[in-house]
Amino acid sequence: MSGALVEGFSVTHRRYVPHSHAHYGGSLVDGAYGLGMFGDVATELLIHTDSDEGLFAGYSSVEFIAPIQAGDVIEASATLVRIGKRSREIEFEARVVCRSAPERGPSAADLLVEPIVVTKARGTVVAPKAAE
Template sequence: MTDPRLGLTVTHRRYVPYSHAHYAGDLVDGAYALGLFGDVATEVCIRTDGDEGLFASYSDVQFRAPMRAGDVLEVVATVTRVGNRSRTIDFECRVVCRGRPDLGASAAEVLAEPVVAVSATGTVVVPPPAPGAVPGGL
């Protein structure tokens, strides 16, 4: 029997404010995406196990494309492995909208195809379930 938590996907979207730009060209550091991965992992743990869980480690992080202030990021987390107390999650941070300062101070566009900016695989841990508890309501 397949665990119903396997394959669960949670998506968050976030506008990147200009206050988060750290580098020339309004670039945002890659750690910004890692913070978003932590947020979406928390929701995954709540949904799968009824607990916020703890982020234990990353086994892979790939910085693939720039993130800029003015972007709208879509962060997707998918459960790929369910252990007794650990969960492996694949993450993607995609740019779905981008500012267009070349067209005007507040111009922006929805990208025809999202751009994968950061991908990662991580492990979260959750406490053992209470006796008789139904994990995350699944």
């Protein structure tokens, strides 16, 4: 193991949401977009903690709190909250940190002073059995 296997260890990714991902009216993006980001941050977290990508076992809770829109910059974090023999319980949060402002022009955008929490979840990942 790489030594990061401690509760509270966290990984964060940021990503621009392209307009090609808008799926609904008003440039809305489906909630699965945030869940995809959670899979990515969980993968990096397991690489740090277990030197392996691991496998996602499932979510125990998912909350879609606010919409994700095309043109947003999303920040997704995974925080290790419980360590089992092979399982790792993780809390996830996705936040909008920048949002497009099309009313001011086609490429206008704002850096948000207070990020908007869009999705929260809790899930379990499984690390492979350590080599003996």
